[in-house]
Amino acid sequence: MTPTIRTMEQWFSKRLLSLVFIAWVLAYAWLLNQDRYMAFLQPRFRGLMYMGLFISGVFALVSVLAHSSGQDGEETSGAWIRGGFLILPILFLVGAHNTTLGGYALSKRPLGTSVPGLTLEEKILRDDPSLWTMDIRDLPPVHEPEKPVLLSKLLRNWKDYEGKEVLTEGMYHAPKDSPEGYGMVFRFYVTCCAADAVPVGIFARGKGLDSLKNDQWVRVRGIVRLEPILGQELPSMEVSQVEKLPPPATGEQYLYF
């Protein structure tokens, strides 16, 4: 090892504790700026982000003070490993902040597509994760003139919409094993973080869907009804109009409990 590299290694090594916390302070500030954290977490966890920022800031400050007063001594080589692990998530955060869960995640998670009953008791007996949400955040529509119905709202109030023409939005995905001509329009529900996201959506068939690529955001119009799909009566849409949409802003990609 050359003297320059050794000097640098010693310089960083002695300041590793401070540098890790400073890196996390910057990461929290970056995540809070423009609500980037919402690519990963519920909006109501904003307070949690501030808590992380505050404690990281305090730890960074005392680490710097401890270093400057000579109280933190020499670091062991293991400190590099500890520091490396603590920095690692920042790399992944930066890489993933402008992406969203899509068709691949959909293929790994059960889809809540069935229809609610009218009473709470009936609803509880049915297979629809959206039903046990008491307070779904009503996100603003992407486009104003005609307000699309949220997929969650559509499924939660199925009786009100069944047999009628509906405009809704979501991601399009055509699984390889879906019935011929059918794809899905879906979105993800997030309880706390993207790790617990549950997809919710409806089957869709009709003109204009064949040309879509998977994970394309779409606004679809059509009549919704129950259809026998894969041995079950499931909500589906006979699509009469498809419009491609740009991906929504970070905070509008998921539906939140």
Next chain:
Amino acid sequence: MKKPAFPIAYSETCMHGHRAPRPVNRAGAWVQSLFLILAVLFYILWGQEEEFRTFSIIFSSIVLEAFPFMLLGALIGGLIEVFVPRERIAGILPKRPLLTVFLAAALGLVFPVCECAIVPVVRRLIKKGLPLGAAIAYLLGGPIVNPLVAASTLVAYAMTWQAAFTRLAIGYAIAASAGLLMDMFFTREQAILPENRADHGGCDCRNGCEASGTFLQRLYAGLVHGARDFFDIGRFLIMGAFVAALLQTMVSRDIFASAMGIPLLSILLMMVLAVVLSLCSEADAFVAASFRFSGMPFSAQMGFMVLGPMLDIKLVLMYLSLFRKRAIIALSSLTVLLVFLSMLVMEYCSP
């Protein structure tokens, strides 16, 4: 060398003359270095793949959700270190060990912490002389037997209080049982890593410094302890989150649907899912509740909600900073067994 104004650092230069904390051992260092290198390579080589993007989002979200709680836990642990003398802990605890364990299992009701925050807190309490059984009872019970978890379970289960009550009651019983059983089979020396024991000569404030210095000096010392603790054990959380995210990305949750008709298999699979998902105890009820609409037995949902806060991938790795490997294996096996048996009783014996 300049003498520190206040004893806070655990290093070769410690004013107490104690040795540095246990360094990462050679084999561990190699494994962890390899892990890090592979993670970075993984990022560089597959960064554009959809599977990788899914993984990145899940990994980042687990870390982001857990980090603030772990920071808080490290902060509380550091403050306990300097503001709570050992004698105070000994004075608070009942004289009878059995009673101490039962009390510790319910401590979360007044001192609620989630599973990410509890490890650094328990680590400090053990250093302050908390008995092994009581430490384990609090470690397992704290993230379940607490008002925040009760509230989230209530909301997730549409205000069905039986679900919340059952979860807390079973969590309490298992935490207390595990504490008592671990106390029977292990001594402190056999279970706890030397640097975490009060009888060991590492450099912490147990040697009287909590009673010395001004309030600000002690506060400062507590904060540095907290920062050090976080730096010391944070990597276990990252490794656990990484493995959990990898499994979540690769393994389809649909395989769990195939076992819904068989309660015994459902319980086992939901327990596996709890370990793999590594969700926060204040969020997992919502995921468990999502399974009830697809016919998953209540006992299996409960198995998921009781085991998850006690044992998951990131927790097992975080236990490495606290216990010896043999004790971790025993504690993990015991927890799994107790949860499984409780759920079988619930499934087959409850009205």
